[in-house]
Amino acid sequence: MWRYRRTLAVGLVLMVINRVSSFVLPGTSKWLIDEVIGNDQMELLTPLALMAVGATIVQAGTSYLLSNVIGIAAQKAIMEMRQRIHDHVIHLPARFFERHKSGELISRVMSDPEGVRNLIGTGIVMLVGGVLTAILALIILFILYWQLTLIICVILATFGGFMAYAFRALRPIFRKRQKIRSEITGALGETLGGIWLVKAYGAEGREQGKFNDGVIQLFRLISKTIRGTSATVTLGTVIVGIIGALMIVLGGRAIAENALTLGDFVMYLFVVGVMVAPIIQMAMVGTQISEAFAGLDRIRDLMTEIREDEDEDHRNTLKRVRGEVTLEDVHFRYDETVPVIQGVSLHAAKGTTTALIGPSGSGKSTLISMVMGFNQPQQGRVLIDGQDLSTLKLSDYRRYLGVVMQENFLFDGTIAENISYAKPAASRHEIEYASRIANAHEFIQSFPDSYDTVVGERGIKLSGGQRQRISIARAILANSKILVLDEATSNLDTESEALIQEGFKNLREGRTTFVIAHRLSTIRSADQILVLEAGRIVERGNHTTLYRMGGRYRELYDQQHSYEKDLYVNPGEDSLQ
């Protein structure tokens, strides 16, 4: 807020001019009645009228400037706030996103700052303007007739107290309203993202039901806030009525007793009129301000989440990475109870390939996530070129990472854009070169738009295997020193896999590679094979030694080998033939 002090100052100056000029009209009326009409000085009529017109023009002009200056400043504040939240959110650690739906975060980046418009914008200026008007008016009213004014003051103070109470009560409701809204957006994003699943299982009705419940809840909360707001406004109107009645009774009596001139009384009426409008306005503005604070509360919650690069300044810079990876007695658990990695040590020399195998759920992906710096071990260390990863700048390190996962994510854009994501400046020649290695060039060429084919959201217009080959090309182009292939070939049929294995051999040259694969034939050439079970390495060695050893690896290998020899098809395909 402090950053907008200059705009606010300009706004307040304009507001003061605006408010002061609003007192000219009631002032002239006193003159009109007591001097011009009372003393028959008709020559004063024209200057008086001119004064009134002048004041009105000043008032109109400042109003116009106010809404422009303040309105635009408010929008600028929203823009800047969105930028800051986005910057913060995108730098939060991977684990944060397991707890929050993307739709929810979208709503928090886009909607939460909106309320701030009221705070920076017309809201605060109007509030200050209202208070200012009320004070000015009260001073005049005291001078004119203090007895009545004192009573009015007591009534207004009561009203003020009520408003303060009402807004404190409304704030959590506003907060909840924003929360529910972002939850609905989050759920909606998920439903639409999984629309195939929804349709395949005929769950449209159920999804509709969930959505309906959500918006009904939202509606109820909004109704509550509307009821609260209108109650304060209504009370304000009643108060105005009471003040009016008091004025008639007490003012009329004062005139009769000659304590007040007629001009004074008319002016009194006018000034009360000038004061009343902003007071009712304040009731509404107060609502907007509590809404803004509710948004700010939520923004603060988000902004206090610790960024991944929070202490980046204190971390060591990495000029270049050679690609030596060491894990020293690493332990990890996602939550308090279940240990997922239990004391894993490994050493991957520069340029070697390490294969991780083991049943699903044994912790292979988790182990790799620590190498990539997505998760930090609770015990033990991850060393890159002999330096503790937790002391290195993550952004430096990740420039040397290449990743292909089972669930491959493509952005809605062209194939070329997706391949060059890690290296936006890559030439078409480089992109093609990488695609050839990934065995993707051929199918890309077969599309009418070739490399300019748009892939759709998440790459929906491509097959799983095609997406995978594009991700492999992307990792190749990234020219990383450390390459992670987490079931990278599991969406491919055996034939393309064999072709890609060729490409991988070239790719692995000079890169420290971690491969997780279910098909053991694909990892036979690895320098070391680690068999993981329940978060522990139970066997390690290369294919020959492990096979000879006749343990877990041999068992798995023989099982698969005979299976593949028998069928030479993908699991599941046999039943279709």
Ligand SMILES: Nc1ncnc2c1ncn2[C@@H]1O[C@H](COP(=O)(O)OP(=O)(O)O)[C@@H](O)[C@H]1O
């Ligand atoms: N984000 C997560 N939060 C909580 N538990 C998780 C998370 N990811 C994985 N797990 C759990 O950790 C264990 C290891 O998972 P994972 O490393 O993905 O196994 P793998 O890759 O070997 O199949 C599993 O029991 C899984 O349920």
Ligand SMILES: [Mg+2]
């Ligand atoms: Mg996995």
